[in-house]
Amino acid sequence: MKIISIVGARPEFIQSACVSRELRKKHKEVLVHTGQHYDYLMSQAFFDEIGLPSPDYNLEVGSGSHARQTADILTKLDDILLIEKPDCVVIRGDTNSTLAGVIAASKLNIPVAHIEAGERSFDKRMPEEINRLAADRLSDLHFCVSQTAVEHLAKEGISNSVHWVGDVMYDAMLANLPLAREKSKILSNLELQAKSYALVTVHRAANTDDDVRLRNIVDILNNAPEPIVFPAHPRTVAALKRCDLSFSNNVRLIDPVGYFDMMVLEENARMIATDSGGVQREAYFLSIPCLTLRDETEWLETVQVGWNRLVGVESHQVLSAWTDFAPPQEHPLIFGDGTASNQITSIISSFFEIADQKV
Numbered sequence: 001m002k003i004i005s006i007v008g009a010r011p012e013f014i015q016s017a018c019v020s021r022e023l024r025k026k027h028k029e030v031l032v033h034t035g036q037h038y039d040y041l042m043s044q045a046f047f048d049e050i051g052l053p054s055p056d057y058n059l060e061v062g063s064g065s066h067a068r069q070t071a072d073i074l075t076k077l078d079d080i081l082l083i084e085k086p087d088c089v090v091i092r093g094d095t096n097s098t099l100a101g102v103i104a105a106s107k108l109n110i111p112v113a114h115i116e117a118g119e120r121s122f123d124k125r126m127p128e129e130i131n132r133l134a135a136d137r138l139s140d141l142h143f144c145v146s147q148t149a150v151e152h153l154a155k156e157g158i159s160n161s162v163h164w165v166g167d168v169m170y171d172a173m174l175a176n177l178p179l180a181r182e183k184s185k186i187l188s189n190l191e192l193q194a195k196s197y198a199l200v201t202v203h204r205a206a207n208t209d210d211d212v213r214l215r216n217i218v219d220i221l222n223n224a225p226e227p228i229v230f231p232a233h234p235r236t237v238a239a240l241k242r243c244d245l246s247f248s249n250n251v252r253l254i255d256p257v258g259y260f261d262m263m264v265l266e267e268n269a270r271m272i273a274t275d276s277g278g279v280q281r282e283a284y285f286l287s288i289p290c291l292t293l294r295d296e297t298e299w300l301e302t303v304q305v306g307w308n309r310l311v312g313v314e315s316h317q318v319l320s321a322w323t324d325f326a327p328p329q330e331h332p333l334i335f336g337d338g339t340a341s342n343q344i345t346s347i348i349s350s351f352f353e354i355a356d357q358k359v
């Protein structure tokens with residue numbers, strides 16, 4: 001069986017390595033990089049580090065408006081799907097690459113498997129929410145990280161093709177953390193002691209494109225009660241420049257880091273404050289208290305078990321949580337057991353075996 005896997009943005013590269021490894025044991029996988037992320041530190045660094053196979057195609061679409069980026073991926077992908085004629089297309093998450101992938105494949109009647117299906121913020125102003133709704137509606141197989149995601153899909157009338165497999169991000173962390181601990185020199189390079197700093201990431205459009213929210217975030221970080229390490233997404237760097245904002249000496253704004261360095265920074269942080277979906281979950285995998293700088297989160301389970309607090313970006317609220325927040329002792333397994341990639345491969349294989357028998 002031939003499978004086309006589509007990746008384009010940082011978390012998709014990280015999620016894909018384990019899935020590719022499993023898929024390639026049984027099937028031919030063709031990897032398509034849309035080029036949505038393209039800076040070395042946002043893209044190639046992950047291929048070099050975690051053994052994701054080189055892409056068979058790079059569409060090199062680069063940045064642009066949502067419409068232009070999605071349309072560019074869509075037309076280029078259409079050509080590739082017609083040449084490669086895959087049996088199945090695998091998409092993940094909620095990016096513009098995900099959206100273009102599901103539209104291109106489903107228009108050609110190629111079955112689509114969606115990893116990280118059923119996540120919802122219930123806020124359609126968020127571009128990712130639109131991408132998720134479309135991806136789930138059009139996909140043929142849905143792989144969910146949590147039971148909550150399964151329930152969201154059921155409420156939308158999608159239940160036949162839904163599988164709770166856990167989080168491929170957890171597979172990635174289990175596979176890479178020991179090597180990251182061995183190889184990363186980030187703590188000594190930044191002269192950091194374990195548990196002596198907070199790690200911050202911010203990149204969501206809702207925070208970077210809204211000047212008031214961005215100013216609030218800068219104000220919060222400048223007044224935080226401990227040193228901060230902030231690997232900044234290029235979108236955030238551009239937004240800070242646009243608003244002419246700068247940080248106090250307390251905040252170390254650094255370039256995006258590789259996955260190994262990021263895991264080591266996360267594991268050794270006293271606390272994490274973020275608007276990233278992946279980082280919220282990784283904070284949980286590593287038992288690090290997390291403040292989420294958003295008004296809602298898809299990863300409600302982490303909030304419900306008390307390890308993540310949704311604090312928004314109002315200075316008073318965030319800074320009081322910064323000092324008060326203490327998660328409980330209990331730390332249940334809510335994102336599966338780290339075998340998501342293996343389960344996804346088995347389910348895709350049997351889906352096609354059954355389909356073949358029906359022909």
Ligand code: UD1
Nearest residue numbers: 009010011036037038039042063064095096127128234235
């Ligand atoms: C995208 C996803 C978001 C995901 C994030 C992961 C969509 C709609 N959003 O957001 O869900 O959480 O990726 O990081 O798909 N840029 C560079 N170099 C790069 C990539 C981006 O400079 O290599 C800058 C460009 O100015 C670009 C901006 O970042 O316009 C935003 O990039 P884009 O891919 O459109 O969205 P993200 O914010 O990265």
Ligand code: UDP
Nearest residue numbers: 010011014231256257258259262276277278
């Ligand atoms: N990440 C990284 N380096 C960084 C920032 C994030 O390797 O400088 C990793 C992080 O550990 C997680 C993933 O990127 O695995 C999350 O990506 P991002 O925050 O860009 O997107 P989201 O998860 O919000 O879609």
